[in-house]
Amino acid sequence: MGYVAVKGGSDAIENSLELVEFYRIRNSITPIEIEQIKSQLRLAVDKVMGEGGLFTPEYAAIALKQAEGEVFEAAFILRAFRTTLQRRFYSETINTREMFVKRKISASFREIPGGQILGPTRDYSQRIMDTKKASESTADIQNFLQQFESKIDKNTLNSIKTYAKVIDLLREQGLLKPIDKKENKQLLDITREAIKFPAARSARLQMLARAETGGLMAMGYASMRGFGSVHPTVGELRYGSVPVTVKDPSGKLRYIGKIEVTEAEMINGTSSSKKSEAALYTIGYGLCFGQNDTKAICMGILDTTMRNPDSNQPANDQEFVLYHTEGIESMGFTNHLKLPHYVTFQSSLKNVREEVERKKEVVPA
Amino acid sequence: MSNTEDNWLLKVNNLTKIYGHYTENSIINTGPEFNSNICPETGSIVACADINFELYPGEVLGIVGESGSGKSTVVKLLYFDMEQSLGSAFLKPHLNGLANILEESNQKKRWIRNYLMGMVYQNPRDGLNFKFSSGGNIAEKLIMGGNFHVGNIRNRATDLLEKTEVPVLRMDDKPASFSGGMQQRVQISKAIANNPPLLFLDEVTTGLDVSVQAKVLDLIRELQQDLGIAMIVVSHDLSVIRMLTDRTIVMKNGRIVERGLTDQILQDPQHEYSQLLVSSLL
Amino acid sequence: MVENNKYINKYNFAFIDEATKKEIRRKLLKAVAIPGYQVPYSSPEMPIARGWGTGGLHVTLAIIGKTDIFKIIDQGSDASVNACNLRNFVQSMTGVKTTFDTSEATIIQTRHRITEEELNENQIFVYQVPQPEPLRSVERYENKTRQMHGEADYAKMWVSLYEQFVSHGDIMLGAGYPVKVNSRYIMAPSPIPRWDIPNLNLSKALHLFGAGREKRLYAIPPFTKVEPLEFEDIKFHIEDFKGSVCSKTGYKKAFLDEMYYDDGSTNFVINDSNFLDKLFEKEQPIQHENKYINQIAG
Numbered sequence: 001m002g003y004v005a006v007k008g009g010s011d012a013i014e015n016s017l018e019l020v021e022f023y024r025i026r027n028s029i030t031p032i033e034i035e036q037i038k039s040q041l042r043l044a045v046d047k048v049m050g051e052g053g054l055f056t057p058e059y060a061a062i063a064l065k066q067a068e069g070e071v072f073e074a075a076f077i078l079r080a081f082r083t084t085l086q087r088r089f090y091s092e093t094i095n096t097r098e099m100f101v102k103r104k105i106s107a108s109f110r111e112i113p114g115g116q117i118l119g120p121t122r123d124y125s126q127r128i129m130d131t132k133k134a135s136e137s138t139a140d141i142q143n144f145l146q147q148f149e150s151k152i153d154k155n156t157l158n159s160i161k162t163y164a165k166v167i168d169l170l171r172e173q174g175l176l177k178p179i180d181k182k183e184n185k186q187l188l189d190i191t192r193e194a195i196k197f198p199a200a201r202s203a204r205l206q207m208l209a210r211a212e213t214g215g216l217m218a219m220g221y222a223s224m225r226g227f228g229s230v231h232p233t234v235g236e237l238r239y240g241s242v243p244v245t246v247k248d249p250s251g252k253l254r255y256i257g258k259i260e261v262t263e264a265e266m267i268n269g270t271s272s273s274k275k276s277e278a279a280l281y282t283i284g285y286g287l288c289f290g291q292n293d294t295k296a297i298c299m300g301i302l303d304t305t306m307r308n309p310d311s312n313q314p315a316n317d318q319e320f321v322l323y324h325t326e327g328i329e330s331m332g333f334t335n336h337l338k339l340p341h342y343v344t345f346q347s348s349l350k351n352v353r354e355e356v357e358r359k360k361e362v363v364p365a
Numbered sequence: 366m367s368n369t370e371d372n373w374l375l376k377v378n379n380l381t382k383i384y385g386h387y388t389e390n391s392i393i394n395t396g397p398e399f400n401s402n403i404c405p406e407t408g409s410i411v412a413c414a415d416i417n418f419e420l421y422p423g424e425v426l427g428i429v430g431e432s433g434s435g436k437s438t439v440v441k442l443l444y445f446d447m448e449q450s451l452g453s454a455f456l457k458p459h460l461n462g463l464a465n466i467l468e469e470s471n472q473k474k475r476w477i478r479n480y481l482m483g484m485v486y487q488n489p490r491d492g493l494n495f496k497f498s499s500g501g502n503i504a505e506k507l508i509m510g511g512n513f514h515v516g517n518i519r520n521r522a523t524d525l526l527e528k529t530e531v532p533v534l535r536m537d538d539k540p541a542s543f544s545g546g547m548q549q550r551v552q553i554s555k556a557i558a559n560n561p562p563l564l565f566l567d568e569v570t571t572g573l574d575v576s577v578q579a580k581v582l583d584l585i586r587e588l589q590q591d592l593g594i595a596m597i598v599v600s601h602d603l604s605v606i607r608m609l610t611d612r613t614i615v616m617k618n619g620r621i622v623e624r625g626l627t628d629q630i631l632q633d634p635q636h637e638y639s640q641l642l643v644s645s646l647l
Numbered sequence: 648m649v650e651n652n653k654y655i656n657k658y659n660f661a662f663i664d665e666a667t668k669k670e671i672r673r674k675l676l677k678a679v680a681i682p683g684y685q686v687p688y689s690s691p692e693m694p695i696a697r698g699w700g701t702g703g704l705h706v707t708l709a710i711i712g713k714t715d716i717f718k719i720i721d722q723g724s725d726a727s728v729n730a731c732n733l734r735n736f737v738q739s740m741t742g743v744k745t746t747f748d749t750s751e752a753t754i755i756q757t758r759h760r761i762t763e764e765e766l767n768e769n770q771i772f773v774y775q776v777p778q779p780e781p782l783r784s785v786e787r788y789e790n791k792t793r794q795m796h797g798e799a800d801y802a803k804m805w806v807s808l809y810e811q812f813v814s815h816g817d818i819m820l821g822a823g824y825p826v827k828v829n830s831r832y833i834m835a836p837s838p839i840p841r842w843d844i845p846n847l848n849l850s851k852a853l854h855l856f857g858a859g860r861e862k863r864l865y866a867i868p869p870f871t872k873v874e875p876l877e878f879e880d881i882k883f884h885i886e887d888f889k890g891s892v893c894s895k896t897g898y899k900k901a902f903l904d905e906m907y908y909d910d911g912s913t914n915f916v917i918n919d920s921n922f923l924d925k926l927f928e929k930e931q932p933i934q935h936e937n938k939y940i941n942q943i944a945g
Contacts, residue, residue, distance in 0.1 A: 009726040009727055009728045009730065009731035010726075010731045010735070012728055012731075013728055013731055013732055013735075076696065077694075079692040080692050080693060080694040082692065083663075083664075083691045083692045083693065084658060084659075084662070084664075086664065191689065191691070192670075192689050193687065193688075193689055194687030194688055194689065194690060194862035194863070195862075196687065196789070196790070196793065197788070197789050197790040198790060319787075319788055319789055319790075328692065328696075328697055329697040329698070329860045331696065331697070332696035332697030332698035332699060332701075332860060333697060333698035333777070333860055334698075335696065335698065335699075336696070336698030336699055336777070339699065339721070339729055339758070340721065340722045340727060340729075341722070341759075341838075342722055342904065343722045343723060343759055343760055343822065343838075343839075343840055343902070343904075343918060344759060344821065344822040344823070344838045344840070346840065346886070346902075346904065346905060347821030347822040347840040347841060347842075347886055348821040348822070349905070350821070350886045350887065351815075351817070351819050351820075351821050354817065354887075355815050355816060355817065355819070358816045358817070359816075471798055472798050472799070475798065475800065494806075497806055497810060498810060498813060500813065501806050501809055501810050501813070504805075504806055504809045505802050505803075505805075505806045508802050508805045508806065508809070509802045513805070513878050513879050514878060514879040514880050515809060515812055515878045515879075515880050515881050516880045517880075518809065537813050537814075
């Protein structure tokens with residue numbers, strides 16, 4: 001009945017979904033466990049949480065499994081999942097001075113309070129392919145863990161304290177530029193309202209916090225290479241867990257758990273607008289879920305560049321940076337080109353064919 | 366027609382622009398007597414202050430001074446390119462001269478710019494959109510003046526380009542491919558497209574070759590005589606002032622130091638700064 | 648497989664939570680009160696990719712009720728894959744009846760076409776919009792285009808149309824031709840072909856536009872003046888199919904798809920699948936009328 005096969009579209013979709021499932025598992029016997037993804041693909045899980053905007057290693061792992069490892073797709077699944085959840089609280093402001101630090105470094109000073117703690121990083125490893133990973137056994141894992149545990153001194157573990165920040169030192173010494181009075185300090189929630197430009201700093205930082213790592217990396221890199229105005233120093237980079245508290249209906253503060261974040265404070269020199277004032281430092285700030293040095297550092301770079309929109313560089317342009325590093329939107333729109341556009345194209349065909357006719361008549365015989 | 370109290374076209378009162386934080390002392394402690402625009406107390410810059418004058422229909426008023434005298438600032442304030450710190454301005458054709466145009470809404474200001482004013486900048490990039498063709502630039506002004514007939518727009522653009530001696534064949538070319546002198550002519554065409562009663566010319570020949578300068582100045586003089594437009598001509602060059610203007614205002618350090626008929630100022634300058642300018646006239 | 652209660656998801660009717668639906672409806676009311684004006688909204692994430700219809704879905708899911716009858720088309724076709732995917736989603740989240748019959752539907756969601764069959768005052772037409780900003784092609788920056796709309800400063804748009812005429816001999820805009828709504832705002836009607844533009848003018852139905860990715864909603868209330876941008880002497884015109892006819896029905900006065908076959912032959916077929924079906928079955932659907940269609944012979 002009818003020219004266009006009524007069921008055609010639905011059948012095609014069903015078949016393609018079945019194929020997706022087939023491709024996902026056809027060469028397997030053993031299903032990957034969520035626990036395995038959480039622990040052994042930890043950094044992928046961190047990236048998915050960071051771009052999905054939801055701290056939940058378990059669901060991020062499920063999303064990664066569902067998406068066959070595609071981080072864009074998994075972050076998308078997590079974002080959509082987030083929308084279905086009821087929002088009960090805004091937490092109290094997290095204080096990263098309370099962080100249980102797992103990694104803490106500064107490029108600006110040789111020694112900092114508490115020392116430079118490398119933590120778990122591949123920064124100083126050599127990227128030589130380790131083929132032994134292919135034949136890792138359960139016994140290998142257990143042996144390593146046992147040996148590692150035996151080296152930990154419980155006393156030292158229990159006496160670890162929290163650390164002051166490097167920028168606190170600068171602030172005490174009067175070297176940090178006071179916050180510009182004109183800066184828009186409105187606290188917005190980008191998941192509840194659309195952003196208008198120029199955007200308040202809270203909106204910019206929120207957008208950066210869940211932006212796509214690769215996009216931020218490209219923009220941060222561009223800024224350092226001359227397409228932005230900033231080449232900063234890492235004041236401090238921290239990774240660890242921070243406690244989260246909320247106020248219950250009676251107004252009492254309640255600890256509800258902890259999340260892991262990476263925080264970067266990037267120090268920039270600045271010029272002063274008044275002769276009477278010295279040129280002081282500003283801080284570019286970055287914070288994201290999980291362990292993701294690259295994202296936090298680039299957030300810090302771009303936080304600074306976007307405060308100078310007059311600089312006329314791509315990395316300083318708020319609209320350019322924020323719109324195009326939004327991973328879910330970018331992926332959606334670039335891929336939407338695959339949707340049928342034949343009506344749009346037909347309309348354009350008409351115009352072009354008519355112009356060709358018009359110009360034929362004009363050409364002298 | 367004699368210039369009486371009432372038939373002014375433009376009246377400017379106490380026009381003042383100061384950059385930075387200022388007090389009333391900032392105005393008192395700067396100016397030609399101090400040889401400085403910078404307030405010794407606050408560091409603010411008094412670009413211009415206390416500017417008062419009237420312009421009559423069909424009249425050409427010159428504003429002369431060196432760089433930093435504030436002459437361009439006056440015109441930029443009147444064309445709404447920047448906001449004043451103090452002062453008011455009145456245009457007769459707008460609400461019979463009863464409304465301070467500097468305080469009007471953005472929409473009204475745009476209407477005034479489209480229908481009652483024309484502006485020619487020193488740098489063509491400020492006055493022309495280099496993404497449009499030169500005809501398109503003129504079309505923009507005509508469209509903003511309420512013309513939506515392409516045939517009429519092109520005819521009018523053709524007329525204007527002929528008047529300003531720009532080859533009509535180049536009407537559909539972009540200004541980037543034109544010489545500096547021709548870019549200025551396109552700017553002039555655009556500025557007069559809607560027959561405004563008032564035209565601002567801000568250092569329009571500075572930066573052009575001397576021979577090209579002469580041609581553009583000739584053109585401006587002809588247009589003024591043909592169309593009877595009132596003009597404010599800003600220049601640091603007294604010879605331009607001499608050629609184009611009826612009356613002149615001399616500015617130094619943001620203030621008016623002398624005013625009068627152009628001929629009189631050239632023959633018998635009173636203020637020592639005017640004397641300096643005139644004596645260095647080749 | 649082990650049943651695991653931990654992961655059972657329960658969804659609200661129409662997927663979106665009630666507070667968000669309320670926000671969307673309020674913004675839609677504002678949009679209806681200011682025809683053609685783009686209202687920013689929260690645009691919550693959906694399980695459908697950005698750029699694939701989230702805006703249209705937001706509008707549909709915010710307004711749909713249990714007794715609504717839902718139709719969805721993509722490029723004119725009910726059976727197009729993306730339309731099927733979205734139909735399945737809406738159906739599974741609401742349980743409403745779905746239909747291919749234009750006259751039966753109460754809410755019609757569309758990607759880039761208006762139905763050939765006339766709409767009535769009981770129907771709401773919901774558009775999926777990729778780029779809500781009609782001035783984007785002449786001005787990149789959102790804060791500038793906002794100002795341009797606020798001050799009705801549309802000169803740049805008009806000059807770009809003039810420049811097209813100068814370079815090409817005509818206005819070269821195809822689908823998504825900009826329109827002036829209620830004599831005030833210039834609006835992007837979504838990439839519908841020029842053929843459909845005249846059917847927006849004084850329509851009996853309510854037209855709602857959702858741009859999910861760009862986070863804007865706008866509306867044309869019934870019986871609103873909608874005029875394509877044109878000069879006094881360079882007029883808007885619809886696509887001319889130069890006497891081509893639908894090879895299935897012989898009908899001329901509808902938007903046609905150009906088809907190419909394996910054997911090298913080509914022909915045309917009516918694009919609107921339901922309209923085509925009805926004509927093929929010798930039914931007599933009432934088509935939109937406007938001064939441009941009426942000029943076509945036959």
